Amino acid sequence: AKSAGKDSYRFFAPEMEEMVLNQVRIENHMRMGLSNNEFYMHYQPIVHSQTFELIGAEALVRWNSPDLGQVSPAVFVPVAENSGLIWLLGEKIMEEACAFLAATPGLPQLSINISGEQIHRPNFIAFVEKVIADNALEPGRLVFELTETSLLADLKQAAEVMQRLRTIGVRFALDDFGTGYSSLSYLKRLPFDYVKIDHSFTRGVIENTDDQAIIQAILSLGEVLGFMVTAEGVETLEQLEFLQDRGCISVQGYYFSKPVSADNFRQNWIHRPAN
Ligand code: C2E
Ligand code: CA
Ligand code: CA
Ligand code: CA
Secondary structure (H helix, E strand, O other): OOOOOHHHHOOOOHHHHHHHHHHHHHHHHHHHHHHOOOEEEEEEEEEEOOOOOEEEEEEEEEEEEOOOEEEOHHHHHHHHHHHOOHHHHHHHHHHHHHHHHHOOOOOOOEEEEOOHHHHOOOOHHHHHHHHHHHOOOOHHHEEEEEEHHHHHOOHHHHHHHHHHHHHOOOEEEEEEEOOOOOHHHHHHHOOOOEEEEOHHHHHOOOOOHHHHHHHHHHHHHHHHHOOEEEEOOOOOHHHHHHHHHOOOOEEOOOOOOOOEOHHHHHHHHHOOOOO
16 A cells, blocks of 8 residues: 555544554655665674573664664564565675674674565575675574564475575574464474574563463473573563573573674673683
8 A cells, every 4th residue: 555645544543544654654764774774783692591601692673764763673674574675674684694793703603583575585595695605604603583473474485495594504593482373383394493482471480470381381392392492581680590490591681781783792792801
């Protein structure tokens, strides 16, 4: 409906109309922002829950728009997905993140979020291979994070792409685990090396016994099915201690660090004096 006139929206409630117009506005600003290089990456450490050693990092896109200000990826990534802009944005993200990884030898591995639109695109594998070659990267240092919803469109095709990239060494994480519909069948059918426990479960882990049980269950599944579990959104010492006690090795969250710029990340996590 993006090119339709205003009349096309007349059946929507006013809030709905405002939402649609807002999407179009964001899309137009994104188009300019992409050619003006307004998008850049931040990196958040993923650490060992006991030793605090650096296991890896997650690359997260940022947008500072001169007109809209700092816009959250939770807002603009869905707009990019619905408008096809995710292809160009996704390529820029991949290029910048891989250049960062290549220039940061002390970082064991880097996780990059991949949209469903990207993985279902015919040239995706060729593009990934090209970026890996351009940066002379060890493919085993790359982890692609996918969500269940991103796989929905064509599960068989997604599985094929994953298998192909796995043969060259790229690994995969199932993101936001537990928030979708059919997580268990995905885990059985698709070759994931990591599963990420969504924030919403980590948040409640101290007071909510359901969240405790869910985290415990995901960790047990990981042992049985052979994937590593990363708990996201760790903000407090109490949450960390719960995860340590349950044997969750890989953790990520504000307790350790917010996502930070490449320079800041290298200063704090790579050139840190050994202790
Ligand atoms: P996600 O992949 O689940 O990313 C984790 C989000 O949690 C990030 O939000 C991160 O900044 C935030 N976070 C990290 N630690 C904590 C914590 O301790 N507490 C809380 N409350 N939040 C924490 P962000 O960067 O705003 O990204 C939001 C979502 O936008 C991401 O969720 C992902 O779905 C999407 N996104 C971000 N960057 C990219 C990207 O480069 N490509 C794609 N396709 N999607 C992206
Ligand atoms: Ca993610
Ligand atoms: Ca997540
Ligand atoms: Ca998410």
